Amino acid sequence: xxxxxxxxxxxxxxxxxxxxxxxxxxxxxxxxxxxxxxxxxxxxxxxxxxxxxxxxxxxxxxxxxxxxxxxxxxxxxxxxxxxxxxxxxxxxxxxxxxxxxxxxxxxxxxxxxxxxxxxxxxxxxxxxxxxxxxxxxxxxxxxxxxxxxxxxxxxxxxxxxxxxxxxxxxxxxxxxxxxxxxxxxxxxxxxxxxxxxxxxxxxxxxxxxxxxxxxxxxxxxxxxxxxxxxxxxxxxxxxxxxxxxxxxxxxxxxxxxxxxxxxxxxxxxxxxxxxxxxxxxxxxxxxxxxxxxxxxxxxxxxxxxxxxxxxxxxxxxxxxxxxxxxxxxxxxxxxxxxxxxxxxxxxxxxxxxxxxxxxxxxxxxxxxxxxxxxxxxxxxxxxxxxxxxxxxxxxxxxxxxxxxxxxxxxx
Amino acid sequence: xxxxxxxxxxxxxxxxxxxxxxxxxxxxxxxxxxxxxxxxxxxxxxxxxxxxxxxxxxxxxxxxxxxxxxxxxxxxxxxxxxxxxxxxxxxxxxxxxxxxxxxxxxxxxxxxxxxxxxxxxxxxxxxxxxxxxxxxxxxxxxxxxxxxxxxxxxxxxxxxxxxxxxxxxxxxxxxxxxxxxxxxxxxxxxxxxxxxxxxxxxxxxxxxxxxxxxxxxxxxxxxxxxxxxxxxxxxxxxxxxxxxxxxxxxxxxxxxxxxxxxxxxxxxxxxxxxxxxxxxxxxxxxxxxxxxxxxxxxxxxxxxxxxxxxxx
Numbered sequence: 001x002x003x004x005x006x007x008x009x010x011x012x013x014x015x016x017x018x019x020x021x022x023x024x025x026x027x028x029x030x031x032x033x034x035x036x037x038x039x040x041x042x043x044x045x046x047x048x049x050x051x052x053x054x055x056x057x058x059x060x061x062x063x064x065x066x067x068x069x070x071x072x073x074x075x076x077x078x079x080x081x082x083x084x085x086x087x088x089x090x091x092x093x094x095x096x097x098x099x100x101x102x103x104x105x106x107x108x109x110x111x112x113x114x115x116x117x118x119x120x121x122x123x124x125x126x127x128x129x130x131x132x133x134x135x136x137x138x139x140x141x142x143x144x145x146x147x148x149x150x151x152x153x154x155x156x157x158x159x160x161x162x163x164x165x166x167x168x169x170x171x172x173x174x175x176x177x178x179x180x181x182x183x184x185x186x187x188x189x190x191x192x193x194x195x196x197x198x199x200x201x202x203x204x205x206x207x208x209x210x211x212x213x214x215x216x217x218x219x220x221x222x223x224x225x226x227x228x229x230x231x232x233x234x235x236x237x238x239x240x241x242x243x244x245x246x247x248x249x250x251x252x253x254x255x256x257x258x259x260x261x262x263x264x265x266x267x268x269x270x271x272x273x274x275x276x277x278x279x280x281x282x283x284x285x286x287x288x289x290x291x292x293x294x295x296x297x298x299x300x301x302x303x304x305x306x307x308x309x310x311x312x313x314x315x316x317x318x319x320x321x322x323x324x325x326x327x328x329x330x331x332x333x334x335x336x337x338x339x340x341x342x343x344x345x346x347x348x349x350x351x352x353x354x355x356x357x358x359x360x361x362x363x364x365x366x367x368x369x370x371x372x373x374x375x376x377x378x379x380x381x382x383x384x385x386x387x388x389x390x391x392x393x394x395x396x397x398x399x400x401x402x403x404x405x406x407x408x409x410x411x
Numbered sequence: 412x413x414x415x416x417x418x419x420x421x422x423x424x425x426x427x428x429x430x431x432x433x434x435x436x437x438x439x440x441x442x443x444x445x446x447x448x449x450x451x452x453x454x455x456x457x458x459x460x461x462x463x464x465x466x467x468x469x470x471x472x473x474x475x476x477x478x479x480x481x482x483x484x485x486x487x488x489x490x491x492x493x494x495x496x497x498x499x500x501x502x503x504x505x506x507x508x509x510x511x512x513x514x515x516x517x518x519x520x521x522x523x524x525x526x527x528x529x530x531x532x533x534x535x536x537x538x539x540x541x542x543x544x545x546x547x548x549x550x551x552x553x554x555x556x557x558x559x560x561x562x563x564x565x566x567x568x569x570x571x572x573x574x575x576x577x578x579x580x581x582x583x584x585x586x587x588x589x590x591x592x593x594x595x596x597x598x599x600x601x602x603x604x605x606x607x608x609x610x611x612x613x614x615x616x617x618x619x620x621x622x623x624x625x626x627x628x629x630x631x632x633x634x635x636x637x638x639x640x641x642x643x644x645x646x647x648x649x650x651x652x653x654x655x656x657x658x659x660x661x662x663x664x665x666x667x668x669x670x671x672x673x674x675x676x677x678x679x680x681x682x683x684x685x686x687x688x689x690x691x692x693x694x695x696x697x698x699x700x701x702x703x704x705x706x707x708x709x710x711x712x713x714x715x716x717x718x719x720x721x722x723x
Contacts, residue, residue, distance in 0.1 A: 304496075304499065306492060306493075306494045306495065306496035306497075307496055307497070307498050307499065309461075309492060309496055310490070310492060310495075310496025310497070310498075310556075310559075311496075311498070312461060312485070313459065313461055313485060313490035313492065313496075313569075314485060314486065314489075314490050314509060314510050314513075314559065314560065315482045315483065315484075315485035315486030315487075315510060315513055316482065316509075316513065317482045320513070325498055328500050329499065329500055
C-alpha cells in the first residue's frame with residue numbers, strides 16, 4: 001500500500017524532470033553558433049566599427065557603432081546583431097538561422113550610412129573605412145549564413161541563385177551610391193578606367209591560362225592513363241613546377257621568353273616579352289597543369305574496371321570507349337581539378353602585376369607602396385569575391401555532373 | 412560452329428593457354444570449368460580477341476576471327492561478365508541499346524529490340540528502361556547485362572562467370588532463364604565457371620581445364636562415367652557422382668510400367684528431384700504424370716538406384 005503512491009510520486013517527479021530537460025534542450029548551445037555569437041558581440045561592442053582619417057594616408061581614429069552611426073541606426077543595428085547572435089548561439093530551427101542574411105544586409109547598409117555620417121560636410125579629403133569590428137561581424141555572420149545554407153542542403157541551382165541574389169544586392173548598393181562615401185569607393189572613383197581594364201586583364205589571365213591548361217592537360221592526363229611509364233615522370237615534373245615559388249618562376253621565364261621575343265619573328269608583335277602578360281600567362285598555365293593532369297589521371301583510374309572491360313567486350317573502339325564511357329565517368333573528378341585551378345589562378349593572377357602583367361595585383365602593390373590600405377583592398381576585395389563566386393559556381397556544376405545526381409533528377 | 416585450333420597464349424615464358432583445340436557445335440551450351448588460373452577466362456577472351464593468341468587459330472562458321480577488326484568482331488559476339496559491367500551513367504535502355512547503336516540501327520528498331528529483351532527478361536520496359544543500373548537489384552542487373560549482350564542478335568554468346576555474384580536462389584533462376592533464352596534465340600553459348608554444379612546444370616558439353624590445357628572435353632554423363640584424369644574426378648567430387656548422374660536426366664527416361672500410391676510427380680523433373688521426393692515421402696515408388704497430367708507409369712527407388720550406379 002505504501003509502495004504504490006510512492007512509486008506514482010516518483011513517476012511524476014520523473015515526468016517533471018523530463019519536461020525540464022526538454023525545455024533545456026530547446027535552449028541548448030550550438031557549438032559553432034556560440035563561437036559565432038561571441039565573435040559578433042565582440043565585433044559589435046568591443047571593436048571599432050569604422051575608421052575616420054583626415055586624409056587617405058594618415059593614421060585613423062576608431063569609431064564604435066554608437067559614435068559612427070546616427071542614434072536610430074546604431075540602436076537598430078545593435079538590435080539586429082543581438083537578435084542574430086541569440087539565434088546563432090542556441091540550437092534554433094535552421095530556417096531561422098538565415099537571419100544571418102538580415103544581419104549582413106544591416107551591416108552593408110550601416111557602413112554606407114556611417115560613411116555619410118562621419119564625413120564632415122564638404123570635406124573631400126576625409127576617408128571613412130570599415131574597421132575591425134565591421135570585418136569581424138561580416139566574418140561571423142557570413143559564417144552563420146554559410147553554415148545555415150549547408151545545413152539546409154540546397155540543390156546546386158539554389159546555391160547559384162543565392163550567390164546571384166547576394167551579388168545583385170551588392171551591385172544595387174554600389175549603383176545606388178549608398179557606399180560612395182566609403183574610402184574604398186573613393187579610391188575606385190579616382191581609378192574607374194584602370195580598374196575595369198585591370199579587371200579584364202585579371203580575368204583574361206586567370207581564365208585564359210585555365211582554358212589553355214585544360215586543353216593541354218586533359219589529353220596529357222589521358223596519355224598518362226594509357227601509358228603508365230609516362231605517368232610517374234610527367235606528374236613528377238609537374239609536381240616540381242608546382243613547388244617553384246611564383247616570383248622565381250617569373251624570373252626563370254624572363255630569359256627564354258625574352259629570347260623568343262628577340263629571335264622568333266612575330267612573337268614580339270603578339271605580345272611575347274620577357275616581362276609582362278606573357279610570362280604571367282605561362283606561369284599560371286604551368287601551375288594549372290598539375291591539378292588538371294592529376295585529376296584526369298585519377299578520374300580515369302576510378303572508372304569501374306567492369307564497365308571498361310564490358311565496353312571493350314561488346315565492341316567499342318578505344319575512341320568510343322574514351323568518349324562514351326571513361327570520360328563521362330571521370331568528368332566530375334576532372335571538373336574538381338578545373339575548380340582547383342580556377343580558384344588558385346584567380347588568386348595567383350594578383351602576382352602578375354609584379355612583372356607588369358596587370359590585373360588586380362596592380363592596386364595591391366600600388367597600395368602597399370603608398371601604405372594606402374584602401375587601395376590594397378580595391379585589389380584584394382574583387383579578387384576574393386571572384387574566387388569565392390567561382391568556387392560556388394563550379395562546386396554546384398560538379399554536383400550536377402555527378403552521375404548520382406543526374407540519376408536523382410531522372411527519377 | 413566454333414573451331415578452336417591449337418590455340419596458345421603465352422605471357423613471357425608461361426603458357427596460360429597451352430595448345431587447346433575444341434570444336435563447339437552450333438546452338439549448344441559449352442561450359443569451360445577449371446580452378447582459378449587454369450586459363451579458362453583467357454581462352455574465352457581469345458574467341459572475341461580481347462586477348463590475341465600467341466599461336467593457333469579460331470574460326471567462327473569457318474571464318475577466321477582475325478578477318479575482321481577486333482571491335483567489329485566483338486559487336487557480332489555477345490559478351491557478358493561477372494558483376495554485369497553495366498555503364499553506371501547510362502540508363503538500362505541505353506545500356507541494352509549500346510551495340511545496336513554502334514552498329515547504326517534505326518532508332519525504331521533499337522527501341523523495339525530493347526522492349527523485346529526487357530520483356531523477355533521479365534523486366535517491365537516502361538518501369539525499368541529509364542532506370543539507372545544502381546537502382547536495380549543484383550539479379551536484375553545481371554539480367555540487363557545478358558540482355559545487353561544479346562541486343563544485336565549475336566549467334567555466339569560468351570559469358571565469364573555471369574552468375575558468380577548472385578545468391579544461390581537467384582542464381583538457379585538465372586540459370587533456368589538462360590537456358591530458356593538460349594532455346595529461344597538458338598544462340599551458341601560458351602560459359603566459363605569454376606562451379607561444377609553450374610556446369611552440370613547448363614552444359615551440353617563440358618571442357619575441364621587445368622594449367623592451360625583442356626584435360627577432358629565431353630558431355631556431362633560421359634564425364635561422370637569416364638573421368639579422364641583424377642583431377643576431373645576430384646573436380647566432380649567423388650561423393651557427388653551418383654546424384655549428378657541423376658541430376659542430368661529427366662524422370663521421363665526412368666518411367667517404369669505399373670502403378671504406385673501417393674501424389675504423382677512430373678515427368679519433367681530431374682531424376683535427382685524424384686529421388687529426393689521418394690526418400691522424403693518414405694515410399695518405394697511414386698506415380699509419374701506426363702506433361703498433360705495423365706499418369707504414365709511409376710518411378711521407383713530401385714530403378715533410380717540402378718541408374719545412379721557407376722560403371723563396374
